[in-house]
Amino acid sequence: LxxxxxxxxxxxxxxxxxxxxxxxxxxxxxxxxxxxxxxxxxxxxxxxxxxxxxxxxxxxxxxxxxxxxxxxxxxxxxxxxxxSKRRRRTAIGSSLVGDVCSFNTDCQQGMFCSSGNCQCLSDFVAVEEHCWPKINPGESGCANSKQCDAVWPDAICSTTGVCECPPATVPSRTRDGTVCISSLIPPSCPLPEPHNGIPNPATILANPSTHPLNPGGYMPVLCTSTSTEIHRSNGGDGSTWCVYPDGDNDIFVADIYDCISHPQVTNELFPEFHDTIDGICCQNRAFVCVQPMESGDEPSVPRWWFNSATGSCVQFTWDPTTIEGASPNNFRTVDHCESYCRDTCKRGAVEFTKSSAVIFEEQPKSGCLSSGFRCSHDHECVLIGSSQTCCPSTAHLCGPYGGRQYISKPILNYDRGVAIAGSKSTTRYYYDVERSQCVSFVYHGLGNFNNFVTKQECEVFCSRLVCTNGSPLRIGEDWQRCEASTECPSSHFCSTSHRVCCPTAQSICTQPKQSGDCTSTIRRYWYNAVTRQCEMFHYTGCHGNDNSFHSLVACQQQCKGIRAEPKCPNGRAYRDHLGKFVRCSPQTRCPPNYVCSYDGLTHGCCPTKAFTCSLAADKGVRCGLGRSYRYFFNAAKQACESFQYEGCDGNSNNFLTAQHCEQYCGVGGCPNGGFPLQEEKSVRPVACSGLKGCPSTHECVAIPSKGNVANRCCPTKEHICSQPPLAGSQCSSVTTSRYYFNLVTRQCTSFHFNGCSGNLNNFASKELCNNFCSSAACELGETVLKDPGTSRPFRCNSDLRNSCPPKYQCRFSKLLTYAVCCGSPVTDHCPEGERPYMVSIDETVKECSANIPGSCPAQFLCRFNLQKNKYYCCAPDSENFCPEGRALFRSRQTSLPHRCVLNFLNECSAGFSCQSRIKGVTQGFCCTERSVCKGDAQFIVDDGTKMPRICTPGLLHSCPIGYHCQLPKPHSTNGFCCKVDVDVITEGCPPTEYALTDGKKVVECDPFNSSRSCPAEFSCQFAVLFQRYQCCGKIPPDGSELSSRGKTKSGRTVRIR
Structure with a gap:
C-alpha cells in the first residue's frame, strides 16, 4: 500500500x-x-x-x-x-467546483462559469471538487457511485466500472437508456418507484373493457421487446411492440410507450398471450414527464414531481396504495427527478436514429450543432447540458400532431384519446392553431403533448409558437389582437401570422430580474442590461417575466447588444428606427427637443421640459394595463387637465397626478421648487404684492396658473438650503445617495434617501447642490460666477467698484457668509442686447415654447435661436424694456409687464402697443404708443406702480430737481416728470422755475410796459442777482417759442440781451 x-x-x-x-x-x-x-x-x-x-x-x-x-x-x-467563495486559480481550465471564475474556460471539463463560480453541467454530478459525467444503469465508465445514484437512486458503481441497479431490481433497456424495475410480482413499471420494496402495477398500460383477449374485463397490454411491429397488435396477443388494442381498432402508442422487458412476464404466467411476450408497456420518458401530480387519497410518503410548465421538480406527499388515477411522474429523490425529466427536452420525445434490428437500440440524435447532420423539419436542435439534442419544435408540439408521430394528420386540432385502465376523464387545454388561442377539451388518456393541465400552462408554452420570444400582450384573460404593429405599443410588434402583439427584444431584455414567489429552485438566466451580461438566477417556479431563459446560449442570442433603458425625469428616452435606445455622448448628440441625460447608470436622450410641456395630450395605444385617467399640461390654458389614457405609449406630456404635472411644467409651482405658501385655514395660496410682503423664508414671485398670473409667496433658495436632511419614508427596495447643503460646514454633503416624502434640500448630485445653493443671493434667472480653477463661487467686495465682471453684480450670500458675483454669462442663446434666463440648479439656459403664455418668467420673452433651432427665455439686459422714451405697461394688481406678439392683433390696453428694442423678433412688451416726454427725454419711474411718475404743474416738489412736470396735452391737468435739458437756465428765477431764452440769451421784460410783457406761460420776475427783469415760467422754454425776429407766438416783441 x-x-x-x-x-x-x-x-x-x-x-x-x-x-x-x-x-x-x-x-x-x-x-x-x-x-x-x-x-x-x-x-x-x-x-x-x-x-x-x-x-x-x-x-x-x-x-x-x-x-x-x-x-x-x-x-x-x-x-x-x-x-462563501473559493479561490481563483491562475491556470486556464484548472478551477474546481465552487472556485471563482470569469469565463467557462476557467473551469475544468464538465463545468461552466455561473455567477462567478464554477458549477457542474446538468448531465454531470459533483464528486467533491470535480464534475463527473452521470452514468445510466447498465452503462460502464463510472468511478464513483455518485455518478450512478444521480441517475437512479441507490444505483452503485461496480468494481468493473459499471453502474448497477439497486438490490431487488433488474435493468431493462429502452431508447432513453436503461431503467431499473422491480423483479418481484406483480410486474410493475419503473415509475413510481416501489415503496418499501412493494411494486405498484397501477401505471402499466391496460385495457379496462375492450381488450380482444378479455372483452368486458381488465387486461394488461403486453409486448415483445425485440419486435419491430408498432402499428398492428395481432389481436392484442403481445407478439408486437406496444400497440393498444381497442376492440377491432389498434391505436398507435409506440412513440409514447416503451416495451420494457420484465423477468416475470412469460408465457407460463400469461398463457393467453403469444409465447414471445417478455415485457410490459410503460410510458416513456417524455410522456412520464408531462403527467400531472397525483397524491392519492391518503398521502403520507414524500416524493418529487416534475412540473413541465416551470421545468422544475416539486416535492409532494403520495399515497403508495393508489391504483385509480396513478401517475408515473413520481420520483423518490430530487436528483432522480431532475436527471430523468429536466435533463431532456422540455416537452415531447427526442428524435431517435432509426434501427431495423430492435427498437430499444435506437439512439437519440446528437451533435446537431457541431456536426453536419440536421434535425428533421418538426424538430429543433437544443443544447442540454453538454449534449446537442433534437427536440420537438413548438409548432410541432402545439399543432394538431401534438409532438406525436401519427401516420396521417389528425382530423381535429386536439386528441382526446381513449379511456385506459386507471385513467380518469378530466378537463385539459390544447392550443388551437386556427384560432390562435388555448381551448378546453375533455381528455380520456393516450393523447398527445398538446395537452395541458391549465390554460395558463398552455398559453405560456405555446406562446413561443405565437411569439418567438416572450409572451403575447394580454388584455384581461386574452391576448391582444392586432392587424399591424401600429395597433401594438412600441414595446411590442404585431406577429402577422397569428395577429397578436409580441414583445420586442428591447422590451424582454430590459425587464428586471424576477425570481417569483413560489418555493421551487430552478436555474434560469436573465439579461442584466446594465452590465450587458447574461447572469444565472434561481427562479421559484411562478410569477416571473419574459427575461428568463432556460440556457445561457438562449439568453445571449436573444439579448446581444441590448442596452438598459435610460430613466428620464418624465417620458421615455429617444429610440432609433429599430426600437433601440440611443446612447448619447459629447460626440453623439441628441436630436432636436431632446437632451443628453445621465441617470446614474447610462446616458440617453430625454425629452426637454419645454418640449414635453408644449405637446398635446396623446391617449397612446391600448394595451394590457387598461384605460386610466392621466394629466397633461395644456399650454394654451396654462393649466394641467385630465385625459383618458389607453395604457401604453403616448408622449412625455403624461403625468400620474395633477400636482406632478404642475410641478414639472412650472404651473402653480415655484421656480425654485415646491409650492406657494398656503393659508392654514383655507389652504388657499397666500397672495402678495408690493404692499403685502411674504415671510422672511419666502419671496413674492409671479406664477402662471390657469391662464392667469398671480403673485405668490415661494420659498427662497436660502430657506430651501437651510432645511435639515430628511431621509423620508421607504417607498422602494433600496435607498439612494443624495446631497443636501450643510449649514454647519457650508458645503454639500451626501445622505441616504428612502425615496419618498423628503424636503427640497435634496439633490441628485453634489454639483447640482452646489449650483443651486451657491446662487441663493442671486435673482431669478441669474447664476453665480465661479472660479474656473476651483469651480467655487468667485468672491467679491461690495465696497469696491468693478469687483465683478460686466453684467454681474456683487451680492452678499448669507449661506456662504461672503459676497458673490451674480448675473448671466455671455452666451449666444439670445439676441444682442438681451440676457438669457439661467436655470441655477444645472446652469443651463431655460428653453421655452413659442407664443405660449407662462413659458418664460414674467420679464422674459421666448426667443428663437436659428443656429440652435430652439427657443430660449431672454430679457433686456437693461431696466428699460421699451424703445427709448416709451413707457412699459404694468398690471395694477401684479406690477408685471404685459408680453405680446408683434404685428398681431393689439393685445395691449388703450394708448399702448406691442414694441421691442430688438429688431427681427416676434415678441415684445406693451409700451406707450408715444414718447412720454418730448424728444424722448428721460422720465422718472414711480417705485410703487413701476410706471412713469405722475405730477401736477406748479405744485412744489411735484418733480425732483432736474426734472419738470411735462403735460402730454396742452390742457391736461397732470403730466409726467421729465428730465430737464442741461442747457436750460434757471438763474434769476424763483425755485422750480425756468428762464425764457432765445438761443442762450435770457429774454428780458418790462412789467410796466405791456409791449414788452412775457408769453402767457411766463411771468416777468425781477432778478436781484442781475438787477433786471426777466421772463420766468414753470415749464422749461422751447427754442421754438420765439421766432428769429424776437417775437412770441402771440406776435409780441420781447427784448433779448
Missing part, C-alpha cells in the same frame, strides 16, 4: 497509479487515500478515504466541514470551510 501511495499523486498520469476501488479485496486496516482517474490525470477525493472492513474496501466519508489529509491520514477541518 505504501507503494501505491507513493506512486499516486494528484496531477500525474493515471498510468503511474495502481488504483484501489470500493469493494476491492483487502487485508490491512490502514486508511487508504481515495484516488480517482479523470481525463488521464490523478485526482484525490478529499471527502473521504478507503478502509478495509471484513475483507472489502469501503468508502468512508469525512464529517461535513472536514477533509482527508494525505500526510496525517485523518479527517481534519477544511481550510475552506465557512468561506
Amino acid at each position: 505504501s507503494v501505491v501511495a507513493e506512486n499516486c499523486q494528484q496531477g500525474q498520469l493515471c498510468e503511474s497509479c495502481d488504483f484501489f476501488r470500493e469493494l476491492d479485496n483487502c487485508q490491512s486496516a490502514e486508511k487508504i487515500p481515495h484516488f480517482l482517474c479523470k481525463s488521464g490525470q490523478i485526482f484525490v477525493n478529499s471527502s473521504g478515504y478507503l478502509l478495509c472492513e471484513e475483507g472489502l474496501l469501503r468508502l468512508i466519508g469525512c464529517q461535513p466541514g472536514t477533509t482527508f489529509e494525505l500526510i496525517t491520514k485523518k479527517c481534519v477541518k477544511s481550510r475552506t470551510a465557512g468561506r
Whole structure:
C-alpha cells in the first residue's frame, strides 16, 4: 500500500497509479487515500478515504466541514470551510467546483462559469471538487457511485466500472437508456418507484373493457421487446411492440410507450398471450414527464414531481396504495427527478436514429450543432447540458400532431384519446392553431403533448409558437389582437401570422430580474442590461417575466447588444428606427427637443421640459394595463387637465397626478421648487404684492396658473438650503445617495434617501447642490460666477467698484457668509442686447415654447435661436424694456409687464402697443404708443406702480430737481416728470422755475410796459442777482417759442440781451 501511495499523486498520469476501488479485496486496516482517474490525470477525493472492513474496501466519508489529509491520514477541518467563495486559480481550465471564475474556460471539463463560480453541467454530478459525467444503469465508465445514484437512486458503481441497479431490481433497456424495475410480482413499471420494496402495477398500460383477449374485463397490454411491429397488435396477443388494442381498432402508442422487458412476464404466467411476450408497456420518458401530480387519497410518503410548465421538480406527499388515477411522474429523490425529466427536452420525445434490428437500440440524435447532420423539419436542435439534442419544435408540439408521430394528420386540432385502465376523464387545454388561442377539451388518456393541465400552462408554452420570444400582450384573460404593429405599443410588434402583439427584444431584455414567489429552485438566466451580461438566477417556479431563459446560449442570442433603458425625469428616452435606445455622448448628440441625460447608470436622450410641456395630450395605444385617467399640461390654458389614457405609449406630456404635472411644467409651482405658501385655514395660496410682503423664508414671485398670473409667496433658495436632511419614508427596495447643503460646514454633503416624502434640500448630485445653493443671493434667472480653477463661487467686495465682471453684480450670500458675483454669462442663446434666463440648479439656459403664455418668467420673452433651432427665455439686459422714451405697461394688481406678439392683433390696453428694442423678433412688451416726454427725454419711474411718475404743474416738489412736470396735452391737468435739458437756465428765477431764452440769451421784460410783457406761460420776475427783469415760467422754454425776429407766438416783441 505504501507503494501505491507513493506512486499516486494528484496531477500525474493515471498510468503511474495502481488504483484501489470500493469493494476491492483487502487485508490491512490502514486508511487508504481515495484516488480517482479523470481525463488521464490523478485526482484525490478529499471527502473521504478507503478502509478495509471484513475483507472489502469501503468508502468512508469525512464529517461535513472536514477533509482527508494525505500526510496525517485523518479527517481534519477544511481550510475552506465557512468561506462563501473559493479561490481563483491562475491556470486556464484548472478551477474546481465552487472556485471563482470569469469565463467557462476557467473551469475544468464538465463545468461552466455561473455567477462567478464554477458549477457542474446538468448531465454531470459533483464528486467533491470535480464534475463527473452521470452514468445510466447498465452503462460502464463510472468511478464513483455518485455518478450512478444521480441517475437512479441507490444505483452503485461496480468494481468493473459499471453502474448497477439497486438490490431487488433488474435493468431493462429502452431508447432513453436503461431503467431499473422491480423483479418481484406483480410486474410493475419503473415509475413510481416501489415503496418499501412493494411494486405498484397501477401505471402499466391496460385495457379496462375492450381488450380482444378479455372483452368486458381488465387486461394488461403486453409486448415483445425485440419486435419491430408498432402499428398492428395481432389481436392484442403481445407478439408486437406496444400497440393498444381497442376492440377491432389498434391505436398507435409506440412513440409514447416503451416495451420494457420484465423477468416475470412469460408465457407460463400469461398463457393467453403469444409465447414471445417478455415485457410490459410503460410510458416513456417524455410522456412520464408531462403527467400531472397525483397524491392519492391518503398521502403520507414524500416524493418529487416534475412540473413541465416551470421545468422544475416539486416535492409532494403520495399515497403508495393508489391504483385509480396513478401517475408515473413520481420520483423518490430530487436528483432522480431532475436527471430523468429536466435533463431532456422540455416537452415531447427526442428524435431517435432509426434501427431495423430492435427498437430499444435506437439512439437519440446528437451533435446537431457541431456536426453536419440536421434535425428533421418538426424538430429543433437544443443544447442540454453538454449534449446537442433534437427536440420537438413548438409548432410541432402545439399543432394538431401534438409532438406525436401519427401516420396521417389528425382530423381535429386536439386528441382526446381513449379511456385506459386507471385513467380518469378530466378537463385539459390544447392550443388551437386556427384560432390562435388555448381551448378546453375533455381528455380520456393516450393523447398527445398538446395537452395541458391549465390554460395558463398552455398559453405560456405555446406562446413561443405565437411569439418567438416572450409572451403575447394580454388584455384581461386574452391576448391582444392586432392587424399591424401600429395597433401594438412600441414595446411590442404585431406577429402577422397569428395577429397578436409580441414583445420586442428591447422590451424582454430590459425587464428586471424576477425570481417569483413560489418555493421551487430552478436555474434560469436573465439579461442584466446594465452590465450587458447574461447572469444565472434561481427562479421559484411562478410569477416571473419574459427575461428568463432556460440556457445561457438562449439568453445571449436573444439579448446581444441590448442596452438598459435610460430613466428620464418624465417620458421615455429617444429610440432609433429599430426600437433601440440611443446612447448619447459629447460626440453623439441628441436630436432636436431632446437632451443628453445621465441617470446614474447610462446616458440617453430625454425629452426637454419645454418640449414635453408644449405637446398635446396623446391617449397612446391600448394595451394590457387598461384605460386610466392621466394629466397633461395644456399650454394654451396654462393649466394641467385630465385625459383618458389607453395604457401604453403616448408622449412625455403624461403625468400620474395633477400636482406632478404642475410641478414639472412650472404651473402653480415655484421656480425654485415646491409650492406657494398656503393659508392654514383655507389652504388657499397666500397672495402678495408690493404692499403685502411674504415671510422672511419666502419671496413674492409671479406664477402662471390657469391662464392667469398671480403673485405668490415661494420659498427662497436660502430657506430651501437651510432645511435639515430628511431621509423620508421607504417607498422602494433600496435607498439612494443624495446631497443636501450643510449649514454647519457650508458645503454639500451626501445622505441616504428612502425615496419618498423628503424636503427640497435634496439633490441628485453634489454639483447640482452646489449650483443651486451657491446662487441663493442671486435673482431669478441669474447664476453665480465661479472660479474656473476651483469651480467655487468667485468672491467679491461690495465696497469696491468693478469687483465683478460686466453684467454681474456683487451680492452678499448669507449661506456662504461672503459676497458673490451674480448675473448671466455671455452666451449666444439670445439676441444682442438681451440676457438669457439661467436655470441655477444645472446652469443651463431655460428653453421655452413659442407664443405660449407662462413659458418664460414674467420679464422674459421666448426667443428663437436659428443656429440652435430652439427657443430660449431672454430679457433686456437693461431696466428699460421699451424703445427709448416709451413707457412699459404694468398690471395694477401684479406690477408685471404685459408680453405680446408683434404685428398681431393689439393685445395691449388703450394708448399702448406691442414694441421691442430688438429688431427681427416676434415678441415684445406693451409700451406707450408715444414718447412720454418730448424728444424722448428721460422720465422718472414711480417705485410703487413701476410706471412713469405722475405730477401736477406748479405744485412744489411735484418733480425732483432736474426734472419738470411735462403735460402730454396742452390742457391736461397732470403730466409726467421729465428730465430737464442741461442747457436750460434757471438763474434769476424763483425755485422750480425756468428762464425764457432765445438761443442762450435770457429774454428780458418790462412789467410796466405791456409791449414788452412775457408769453402767457411766463411771468416777468425781477432778478436781484442781475438787477433786471426777466421772463420766468414753470415749464422749461422751447427754442421754438420765439421766432428769429424776437417775437412770441402771440406776435409780441420781447427784448433779448
